[in-house]
Amino acid sequence: MMDALHDVLAPFGPQAGHVRGLWTLTLAVCTVVFAAVLAALLVALLRAQRAGAESAPDLSSLGRPEPGRRRSVIAAVAASTLLLLALIAASIFTDRALARLSTDGALRLEVTAHQWWWEVRYVEPQVADSFMTANEIHVPTGRPVIVTLKADDVIHSFWVPSLAGKKDLIPGRTATLNFRADRDGIYRGQCAEFCGSQHALMAFFVLAEPPERYAAWAAAQRRTAGEPAEGQPLRGREIFMRSSCAMCHAIDGTSAQAVRGPNLTHLASRGTLAAGSLANTPEDLRRWIADPQQVKPGSYMPATRLSSEDMDALVGYLQTLR
Amino acid sequence: MNDERAMQQQPGRTPAPPHLKDGPGPGSPEAAALDATWRDPPGLLGWLAAVNHKAIARRFIVTTFCFFVAGGLLAFVMRLQLARPGARLVGPDLYNQLFTMHGSTMMFLFAVPVMQAVAVYLLPLMLGTRSVAFPRLNAFAYWIFLFGGLMLYAVFALGAAPDVGWFSYVPLAGPDYSPGKRTDFWAQMITFTELSALLEAIVVITTVFKLRAPGMALNRIPLFAWAMLVTAFMVLFAMPAVMLASTTLITDRLVGTHFYNPAEGGDAVLWQHLFWFFGHPEVYLIFLPGLGFLSAIIPTFARRPIFGYTAMVLALIATAFLAFGLWVHHMFAVNLPELGKSFFTAASMLIAIPSAVQIFCWIATLCSGRLDFKTPLLFALGFFFILVLGGLTGIMLASVPLDLQVHDSYFVVAHLHYVLIGGAVFPLFGAFYYWYPKITGRLMSERLGRWNFWLFFVGFNVTFFPMHLLGLRGMPRRVYTYQAGLGWDTLNLVATLGSWIIALSALLFVVNALRSLRRGAPAGPNPWGAGTLEWATESPPPPCNFHAIPVVHGRDPLWEPPRAAADGGPPPFTHVGGLAAHTRELLATTVLDARPDLRVNFPDPTIWPLVSALAVTVLFIGSIFTPWAVVWGSIPIAIALTAWFWPRRAETAVHLRLEQGP
Numbered sequence: 001m002m003d004a005l006h007d008v009l010a011p012f013g014p015q016a017g018h019v020r021g022l023w024t025l026t027l028a029v030c031t032v033v034f035a036a037v038l039a040a041l042l043v044a045l046l047r048a049q050r051a052g053a054e055s056a057p058d059l060s061s062l063g064r065p066e067p068g069r070r071r072s073v074i075a076a077v078a079a080s081t082l083l084l085l086a087l088i089a090a091s092i093f094t095d096r097a098l099a100r101l102s103t104d105g106a107l108r109l110e111v112t113a114h115q116w117w118w119e120v121r122y123v124e125p126q127v128a129d130s131f132m133t134a135n136e137i138h139v140p141t142g143r144p145v146i147v148t149l150k151a152d153d154v155i156h157s158f159w160v161p162s163l164a165g166k167k168d169l170i171p172g173r174t175a176t177l178n179f180r181a182d183r184d185g186i187y188r189g190q191c192a193e194f195c196g197s198q199h200a201l202m203a204f205f206v207l208a209e210p211p212e213r214y215a216a217w218a219a220a221q222r223r224t225a226g227e228p229a230e231g232q233p234l235r236g237r238e239i240f241m242r243s244s245c246a247m248c249h250a251i252d253g254t255s256a257q258a259v260r261g262p263n264l265t266h267l268a269s270r271g272t273l274a275a276g277s278l279a280n281t282p283e284d285l286r287r288w289i290a291d292p293q294q295v296k297p298g299s300y301m302p303a304t305r306l307s308s309e310d311m312d313a314l315v316g317y318l319q320t321l322r
Numbered sequence: 323m324n325d326e327r328a329m330q331q332q333p334g335r336t337p338a339p340p341h342l343k344d345g346p347g348p349g350s351p352e353a354a355a356l357d358a359t360w361r362d363p364p365g366l367l368g369w370l371a372a373v374n375h376k377a378i379a380r381r382f383i384v385t386t387f388c389f390f391v392a393g394g395l396l397a398f399v400m401r402l403q404l405a406r407p408g409a410r411l412v413g414p415d416l417y418n419q420l421f422t423m424h425g426s427t428m429m430f431l432f433a434v435p436v437m438q439a440v441a442v443y444l445l446p447l448m449l450g451t452r453s454v455a456f457p458r459l460n461a462f463a464y465w466i467f468l469f470g471g472l473m474l475y476a477v478f479a480l481g482a483a484p485d486v487g488w489f490s491y492v493p494l495a496g497p498d499y500s501p502g503k504r505t506d507f508w509a510q511m512i513t514f515t516e517l518s519a520l521l522e523a524i525v526v527i528t529t530v531f532k533l534r535a536p537g538m539a540l541n542r543i544p545l546f547a548w549a550m551l552v553t554a555f556m557v558l559f560a561m562p563a564v565m566l567a568s569t570t571l572i573t574d575r576l577v578g579t580h581f582y583n584p585a586e587g588g589d590a591v592l593w594q595h596l597f598w599f600f601g602h603p604e605v606y607l608i609f610l611p612g613l614g615f616l617s618a619i620i621p622t623f624a625r626r627p628i629f630g631y632t633a634m635v636l637a638l639i640a641t642a643f644l645a646f647g648l649w650v651h652h653m654f655a656v657n658l659p660e661l662g663k664s665f666f667t668a669a670s671m672l673i674a675i676p677s678a679v680q681i682f683c684w685i686a687t688l689c690s691g692r693l694d695f696k697t698p699l700l701f702a703l704g705f706f707f708i709l710v711l712g713g714l715t716g717i718m719l720a721s722v723p724l725d726l727q728v729h730d731s732y733f734v735v736a737h738l739h740y741v742l743i744g745g746a747v748f749p750l751f752g753a754f755y756y757w758y759p760k761i762t763g764r765l766m767s768e769r770l771g772r773w774n775f776w777l778f779f780v781g782f783n784v785t786f787f788p789m790h791l792l793g794l795r796g797m798p799r800r801v802y803t804y805q806a807g808l809g810w811d812t813l814n815l816v817a818t819l820g821s822w823i824i825a826l827s828a829l830l831f832v833v834n835a836l837r838s839l840r841r842g843a844p845a846g847p848n849p850w851g852a853g854t855l856e857w858a859t860e861s862p863p864p865p866c867n868f869h870a871i872p873v874v875h876g877r878d879p880l881w882e883p884p885r886a887a888a889d890g891g892p893p894p895f896t897h898v899g900g901l902a903a904h905t906r907e908l909l910a911t912t913v914l915d916a917r918p919d920l921r922v923n924f925p926d927p928t929i930w931p932l933v934s935a936l937a938v939t940v941l942f943i944g945s946i947f948t949p950w951a952v953v954w955g956s957i958p959i960a961i962a963l964t965a966w967f968w969p970r971r972a973e974t975a976v977h978l979r980l981e982q983g984p
Contacts, residue, residue, distance in 0.1 A: 006796035006808070008727045019723045026724065030714035037681065037710050041703070044689035051625045051692035053851040057881045058626040058692060069629060069690060073682040080678045084671045084717070091667055091721035095660060098723055115499075154494040155590060157655055157730060161796040165726025168655045170591065171493055172584025175657035188808075192730040192798045193655070194487050196494055197414040200801035276805075297413055 004188035004205055005162040012183045015098055015164035022094040029083055101178050106144040109137065113156035113169040116198040117262055117275040131221045134262030135204045135275045140214040141184050149175040157193035160206050166192050181208035197298030203276025224253025225265050225321055236317025239310050244302060251321065261301065267321045285315050344870055344901045353869045355903040360452060360865035362927050371927040373457040374865060375442050382439030382464050386432050389471055393427035394828060396420045398821055405818035407806035417802030418485040423478055425488030426508065429604060430515040431471045433746055437611035438522040440753060441550040443761065445526065447856035447863060448544050450535025450872045452908055453924055455528035458931045463521035465935030470514020473943060477507045484508035487800065492582035492593045497575045506575055506946040512568040513942055516561045523557035526550050533908065534916045535855065536898055537874035544854045545634055549614025552638045556603050556645065564600035567593060577949055591656055598649035606645040608742060610638060612749035613680055616702050619752050620684050622852040623699040624691025627878055630683035637676035644673040654725045663722045670720030674713055697771030701752030704779050705744055712740025733793025739786045759849050763861045764842030770834040774827055781823025788813040853878025870897035871909055905976045923977045930966035937962045
């Protein structure tokens with residue numbers, strides 16, 4: 001997932017695109033103003049005579065006004081004011097363009113931020129069609145998305161630079177964010193509001209896919225976890241259920257139904273672990289389960305001490321959760 | 323002081339002691355008596371009892387500068403940690419303390435107080451008087467500030483520093499997510515420093531309004547004094563908001579009120595409104611004194627009076643008003659009504675206009691002046707590059723759509739350092755070079771000064787310019803680490819290298835300041851040929867500042883000698899005499915025209931402000947642990963304050979003798 005896009009200046013949706021346009025205009029105006037002010041200063045420095053502390057001050061300005069200089073200053077202030085008014089207008093027009101994103105047939109998501117991971121709930125008209133995932137958001141390319149934002153503990157902020165500006169998730173309040181991805185791709189997002197010791201490792205990914213691939217993914221996500229094969233996977237599930245795993249995590253279709261940590265029903269289908277902290281490989285999964293504090297100090301996940309065989313079995317089982 | 327009897331023409335008269343009156347010129351018996359009267363008592367006890375504004379201000383400046391260095395070192399460690407992806411130099415717990423301490427130190431223990439400290443030193447000298455108003459209160463404010471700062475660093479040394487940011491957003495800073503006492507220490511540090519800042523604001527306002535030399539009407543006040551006056555009024559309106567916020571946070575944490583707990587009807591966003599209603603004006607509390615420094619430095623080194631004095635004053639006042647109307651631009655990512663946000667966009671952008679007015683007036687001054695390129699002017703010119711760039715990125719942040727992309731990213735880190743370092747620290751360094759000879763009597767080395775400037779300028783840009791790009795590439799603020807391969811590695815490394823250059827530059831400054839104390843060239847009263855009153859007296863100034871209170875005839879009193887009346891009438895007044903030399907008597911003047919108004923008796927040095935500050939410190943720190951500290955702690959405070967204000971027979975007798983009937 002390391003090649004994921006996360007650049008304000010490389011937008012792949014209308015929301016980030018509008019902002020990019022405003023950025024280009026504002027940057028141009030600001031560059032011209034910056035150059036003009038520095039040029040004026042440079043001309044002033046070059047034109048002015050040189051003197052020392054001993055030379056008498058020039059008091060000629062006391063007796064008579066300086067109409068020429070006054071005109072220049074007034075003209076410069078007037079020009080600055082006009083440019084500022086233009087930028088205010090451009091900003092407000094961009095705001096309106098952002099608010100006008102069509103949400104016809106939008107996909108509805110509910111994102112709840114936790115210290116330090118993202119709970120994602122796909123809200124479908126049929127309750128049975130709704131499903132949960134974590135830290136990874138799949139969306140169909142070209143279809144608008146309405147994200148309802150909530151926070152469970154402290155304030156977080158939802159930011160996918162290549163798709164849209166950020167919005168805070170605040171306990172006790174609900175916010176919404178609309179966006180659309182216009183090109184297939186993986187877009188990286190990260191929490192932007194300081195939220196405690198692991199604020200730095202609280203990433204997520206938005207995967208924009210062709211509608212049919214999205215539909216297939218969603219269908220797979222709606223399924224509950226299947227019965228594991230005899231042998232190692234089955235033993236892995238037993239270990240999961242009797243160790244501390246099941247006290248925080250849910251695997252739909254099993255007796256593990258806790259909601260403290262991410263829902264693991266389709267863990268193996270995700271690209272990363274621990275909110276983008278690790279790649280989802282068997283080795284990293286072992287590392288993460290064995291000692292989360294090594295990877296993400298302060299994380300609420302406790303270390304799970306298992307024998308090597310038990311760990312193999314547990315990881316083997318989790319690998320089947322596709 | 324009534325009528326002409328008090329107004330005295332040069333040369334002074336020589337009445338006999340004990341009714342010795344002040345008069346011009348050092349060396350006379352009057353001068354010796356005045357110096358003895360205004361000098362702080364000797365010895366350690368005398369040092370602790372000092373109330374002379376210069377003594378207090380020197381300590382204040384040195385203290386704030388120590389905090390500046392400490393805050394800078396914290397930032398330096400952060401830069402080392404961020405030099406490479408996934409570095410393990412410091413962990414998240416320490417890193418979060420580091421950035422919290424860095425922000426809190428720079429905002430509360432350096433930027434605002436250093437400006438007030440410099441003002442406390444300079445204002446009486448600039449305004450032509452012998453003391454700040456309320457000198458004991460001034461001493462008390464310093465001690466309170468010192469104890470608050472020391473408390474914060476003591477808990478940092480113990481490994482229990484606050485770790486939820488200098489803004490302490492709830493609920494993260496609330497009792498549920500920040501157990502322990504860390505956040506309480508932060509909140510109580512706010513109480514200390516804001517109390518000090520409020521008291522200093524009262525000192526500054528009263529000094530500027532009532533203690534100006536006769537003739538220094540409001541339209542003749544040096545622009546630095548205007549800047550500090552406006553700043554002090556802003557303090558009066560801004561600081562109560564954050565004291566309210568921090569106090570309610572403490573009660574939430576200590577006694578279970580629920581101001582900020584949404585589950586019990588409180589509101590997390592309320593904190594943000596209160597904090598930023600203070601927090602944004604805070605930026606201008608730091609910026610306006612910087613503008614004041616520039617308005618002192620630029621005319622001196624352009625060898626002409628400032629262009630557009632009236633416009634400059636109005637710009638300062640306009641900035642102060644607008645500064646209170648744009649706090650929401652820190653909260654654009656909160657779901658507030660969109661139309662309301664547009665108002666704050668407009669206000670945030672329009673505040674650029676008063677700043678533009680001042681910048682253009684300075685350029686006009688430079689353009690028509692004859693320039694003397696000394697180190698203070700270099701720092702002033704550095705301001706133009708850095709602050710204008712920071713101001714322009716500020717205009718970008720004022721726009722809601724742009725802000726939503728770069729808010730809380732490294733772009734903002736770059737912006738705020740361009741504004742605060744460009745707008746306040748560069749002018750402040752210029753001010754150090756400019757007024758150092760006044761304070762110490764010796765000039766700082768020009769050669770080291772130039773190295774100091776160029777290294778700082780280059781190091782600053784190398785450190786902070788790449789952060790704009792980091793923000794645009796999606797790097798959020800306040801992260802203790804980042805993963806490799808996100809495109810942030812090189813820029814972060816460059817920023818860290820830049821921080822080494824800044825550190826070297828700061829080291830040169832310290833070396834220069836310490837070396838020049840002994841080895842600097844003697845400065846004389848007016849080494850720069852400047853026009854304001856502080857340059858009229860010796861360097862360093864005598865305890866009484868002026869042996870005779872000057873009479874002011876123009877905006878740059880040393881440049882504009884008194885003019886005789888057109889009809890060849892009597893020669894103009896140059897000084898006021900007639901104040902008692904054997905006791906601390908001062909001339910108060912009217913607010914608008916600075917006509918002689920009253921003779922005021924100023925208090926003598928005393929230990930009680932220090933004792934009161936200690937008592938208050940006990941209450942403040944005790945109340946972190948138990949609400950009962952407020953009850954029991956108020957008893958020693960009451961005793962100390964009573965002793966402070968208890969009238970002394972001898973003093974009263976002297977004052978009664980000087981009293982004149984109407």
